[in-house]
Amino acid sequence: MCALQLPFSQTEYDRRLKKTREAMAKAGLDMLFVEDPSNMAWLTGYDGWSFYVHQGVIVLPDAPPIWWGRTQDANGALRTVWMTQDRIVPYADNYVQSTERHPMQALAVLLKEHGGEKARIGVELENYYFSAKAYLTLREELPDAAFLDATALVNRARGVKSGEEIAFMRKAARIAEKVVDGIVERIQPGLRKNDLVAEIYADTVRGIGDDWGDYPAIVPLTPSGADAAAPHLTWDGRPFQAGEATFFEIAGCYRRYHTPFCRTVFLGKPPQYLLEAEKALVEGLEAGLEKAVAGNRACDIAEALGAPLERAGIERGARCGYPIGLSYPPDWGERTISLRTEDKTVLEAGMTFHFMPGLWMDGWGLEITESILIGERGPAECFCDRPRQLFVKD
Amino acid sequence: MCALQLPFSQTEYDRRLKKTREAMAKAGLDMLFVEDPSNMAWLTGYDGWSFYVHQGVIVLPDAPPIWWGRTQDANGALRTVWMTQDRIVPYADNYVQSTERHPMQALAVLLKEHGGEKARIGVELENYYFSAKAYLTLREELPDAAFLDATALVNRARGVKSGEEIAFMRKAARIAEKVVDGIVERIQPGLRKNDLVAEIYADTVRGIGDDWGDYPAIVPLTPSGADAAAPHLTWDGRPFQAGEATFFEIAGCYRRYHTPFCRTVFLGKPPQYLLEAEKALVEGLEAGLEKAVAGNRACDIAEALGAPLERAGIERGARCGYPIGLSYPPDWGERTISLRTEDKTVLEAGMTFHFMPGLWMDGWGLEITESILIGERGPAECFCDRPRQLFVKD
Numbered sequence: 113m114c115a116l117q118l119p120f121s122q123t124e125y126d127r128r129l130k131k132t133r134e135a136m137a138k139a140g141l142d143m144l145f146v147e148d149p150s151n152m153a154w155l156t157g158y159d160g161w162s163f164y165v166h167q168g169v170i171v172l173p174d175a176p177p178i179w180w181g182r183t184q185d186a187n188g189a190l191r192t193v194w195m196t197q198d199r200i201v202p203y204a205d206n207y208v209q210s211t212e213r214h215p216m217q218a219l220a221v222l223l224k225e226h227g228g229e230k231a232r233i234g235v236e237l238e239n240y241y242f243s244a245k246a247y248l249t250l251r252e253e254l255p256d257a258a259f260l261d262a263t264a265l266v267n268r269a270r271g272v273k274s275g276e277e278i279a280f281m282r283k284a285a286r287i288a289e290k291v292v293d294g295i296v297e298r299i300q301p302g303l304r305k306n307d308l309v310a311e312i313y314a315d316t317v318r319g320i321g322d323d324w325g326d327y328p329a330i331v332p333l334t335p336s337g338a339d340a341a342a343p344h345l346t347w348d349g350r351p352f353q354a355g356e357a358t359f360f361e362i363a364g365c366y367r368r369y370h371t372p373f374c375r376t377v378f379l380g381k382p383p384q385y386l387l388e389a390e391k392a393l394v395e396g397l398e399a400g401l402e403k404a405v406a407g408n409r410a411c412d413i414a415e416a417l418g419a420p421l422e423r424a425g426i427e428r429g430a431r432c433g434y435p436i437g438l439s440y441p442p443d444w445g446e447r448t449i450s451l452r453t454e455d456k457t458v459l460e461a462g463m464t465f466h467f468m469p470g471l472w473m474d475g476w477g478l479e480i481t482e483s484i485l486i487g488e489r490g491p492a493e494c495f496c497d498r499p500r501q502l503f504v505k506d
Numbered sequence: 507m508c509a510l511q512l513p514f515s516q517t518e519y520d521r522r523l524k525k526t527r528e529a530m531a532k533a534g535l536d537m538l539f540v541e542d543p544s545n546m547a548w549l550t551g552y553d554g555w556s557f558y559v560h561q562g563v564i565v566l567p568d569a570p571p572i573w574w575g576r577t578q579d580a581n582g583a584l585r586t587v588w589m590t591q592d593r594i595v596p597y598a599d600n601y602v603q604s605t606e607r608h609p610m611q612a613l614a615v616l617l618k619e620h621g622g623e624k625a626r627i628g629v630e631l632e633n634y635y636f637s638a639k640a641y642l643t644l645r646e647e648l649p650d651a652a653f654l655d656a657t658a659l660v661n662r663a664r665g666v667k668s669g670e671e672i673a674f675m676r677k678a679a680r681i682a683e684k685v686v687d688g689i690v691e692r693i694q695p696g697l698r699k700n701d702l703v704a705e706i707y708a709d710t711v712r713g714i715g716d717d718w719g720d721y722p723a724i725v726p727l728t729p730s731g732a733d734a735a736a737p738h739l740t741w742d743g744r745p746f747q748a749g750e751a752t753f754f755e756i757a758g759c760y761r762r763y764h765t766p767f768c769r770t771v772f773l774g775k776p777p778q779y780l781l782e783a784e785k786a787l788v789e790g791l792e793a794g795l796e797k798a799v800a801g802n803r804a805c806d807i808a809e810a811l812g813a814p815l816e817r818a819g820i821e822r823g824a825r826c827g828y829p830i831g832l833s834y835p836p837d838w839g840e841r842t843i844s845l846r847t848e849d850k851t852v853l854e855a856g857m858t859f860h861f862m863p864g865l866w867m868d869g870w871g872l873e874i875t876e877s878i879l880i881g882e883r884g885p886a887e888c889f890c891d892r893p894r895q896l897f898v899k900d
Binding site: 159160161162163164183184185187188190191192204205206208209210212214235237238239240241242243244245246247248261263304305306307309310311313314315316317318319322323324325326327330331333339341342343344345346347348349429430431434441442443445447448450452454472 | 553554555556557558577578579581582584585586598599600602603604606608629631632633634635636637638639640641642655657698699700701703704705707708709710711712713716717718719720721724725727733735736737738739740741742743823824825828835836837839841842844846848866
């Protein structure tokens with residue numbers, strides 16, 4: 113074993129590898145190349161901000177996974193993965209961002225050494241880090257291999273969480289609660305938004321006691337007033353104003369495991385339409401939580417949420433949630449299931465979601481969300497324990 | 507014009523568009539689809555953490571650019587881009603992370619409307635956000651179009667910075683200096699590393715006066731002692747220890763413009779090998795800065811750096827820098843030029859680099875770096891003004 117302080121037991125990594133190999137067998141794959149950093153970490157423990165260059169994990173049916181990456185990152189692999197040193201294979205630095213050569217030429221050589229020349233190789237076609245050029249280069253280098261779309265094969269295997277993973281998410285939830293408490297306590301008219309975001313970051317990273325905080329895969333999203341119509345604005349240096357609502361989309365993160373948690377704060381006396389939206393949204397959340405139980409489908413949650421919103425005349429149009437857990441930027445979702453009416457995926461106990469029915473309307477926005485754990489019986493358990501409401505500071 | 511508070515003048519956006527169209531003409535492109543969020547922002551002003559779903563900018567030779575993205579992000583586009591509302595084209599939410607449809611099917615329809623059916627269309631084949639699946643889907647949807655590799659076409663246009671851009675980078679540099687000052691002031695044996703990182707984040711985001719801090723595209727990298735052999739480790743909750751060096755790879759960021767800046771702090775009395783490495787590294791930095799001047803080549807900097815390191819018996823093996831400026835995660839580099847012996851690119855006045863000769867050796871690491879501005883005469887100007895040394899706290 114390489115790493116001194118693995119976050120999980122070897123039993124847990126063995127479980128993950130077994131599950132992945134079963135999915136590979138089902139998909140008829142001889143080997144799998146995984147470039148998604150979340151999948152790499154889940155399978156091997158690898159942790160480092162090196163995913164801006166090509167790297168990956170090769171999963172084989174009958175031998176331990178191989179970490180493959182840039183030479184300078186092999187030392188990071190040595191410190192974080194459970195495999196032995198001979199399973200760490202670096203490529204030379206002059207492949208990085210070169211116009212003369214591509215790292216996939218080096219990977220192709222390695223795949224050949226492991227029987228890849230004529231193999232059925234799974235690749236993540238829809239992924240941030242496996243570029244179009246990477247795919248084209250691999251195909252060119254291994255013309256007799258078959259490249260099959262294994263997008264989300266590992267992501268789906270990650271869906272049902274183990275006890276060890278849920279314990280991490282509970283720690284992340286404590287951090288998320290602390291961050292939201294800090295927001296509600298500190299926000300006031302005149303405070304510059306970036307000064308509050310500075311405190312959000314500090315609370316996130318300080319963590320709680322021995323449970324130090326890791327960086328969430330998304331930065332705080334904090335639009336105010338009419339800007340809250342736009343879900344993905346970050347922050348600027350303007351002060352908070354009386355008469356405006358600001359939503360805070362944040363997450364606690366413990367060793368790459370996330371519990372996103374969103375709350376909205378109104379400074380002053382909220383207008384009637386916002387109070388009515390709050391009421392419908394909370395009713396929808398509670399109806400959705402009731403349906404969030406093993407055996408029901410993803411769409412059942414979306415439909416339960418939709419009914420009270422529809423009665424209040426609110427049309428959302430967007431999905432209302434996604435699975436969560438281990439993540440690296442740019443997304444803290446697992447990109448498999450979507451909580452929306454057309455997704456009929458059957459829920460299983462141990463799945464975890466961000467139930468995220470953000471309202472981004474013309475001229476205003478409202479976010480009240482819950483990170484949830486699906487159980488055998490409903491309603492789903494909420495990871496965080498804070499009032500499910502619009503916070504008002506008058 | 508849509509946005510109320512554009513970071514740059516319209517003249518500046520016009521300059522960028524003109525430069526991009528010239529490069530398109532030279533490459534024989536009828537249109538260009540840009541998915542890189544840094545390129546999107548540079549061309550249009552678009553700013554938001556929405557790049558975890560497909561989005562992009564279509565650049566046409568004879569009409570304003572089109573922002574294309576998820577419906578819920580159109581409100582963010584309205585608030586941040588310089589084009590008028592009719593140039594903002596959203597796609598429906600059920601394309602997002604769907605197994606039934608792909609956003610590129612919607613993009614293909616839009617490209618057709620603008621003459622894309624049989625056009626020569628540039629796409630960024632080597633990019634984090636334009637996936638292999640996106641490319642394959644576009645090709646399938648537009649079988650009579652020709653897709654040409656326009657990787658880094660816009661990135662290269664970004665290379666030489668305008669006065670407005672350099673002013674932003676100077677603001678970022680002030681923030682980077684403040685962050686490094688805070689590190690040197692606060693670090694001491696027994697302080698938990700995440701508690702120091704919390705302060706790093708807070709300083710970064712508070713900024714200086716009215717110049718509020720934006721999020722850097724890379725999180726703080728802070729390995730200590732033997733772990734500093736690994737350049738891309740982040741942090742954990744262990745306390746700093748006497749007798750260890752820690753390098754801090756950080757950046758100031760002002761409205762998405764970065765000046766990375768790295769310094770190393772030793773707690774206690776540094777060993778002789780580290781002092782010798784410091785001496786060789788500083789000598790190499792200064793030799794490299796002398797060569798960092800318009801008309802010289804990227805490789806000249808690398809070679810100047812290399813000589814004193816070689817004399818000290820230090821073999822790096824990695825490139826020693828890259829262009830910097832506007833960036834979104836996961837990288838604050840521009841991914842065009844690399845400061846290394848095989849890159850013969852001729853330097854131009856106004857180019858900006860992170861001169862980054864990190865030493866990641868067996869059992870120790872040392873980072874002393876400078877963000878630099880190439881001038882007509884050498885040496886290059888360093889954006890930050892702090893001692894170029896190993897900091898020692900005894």
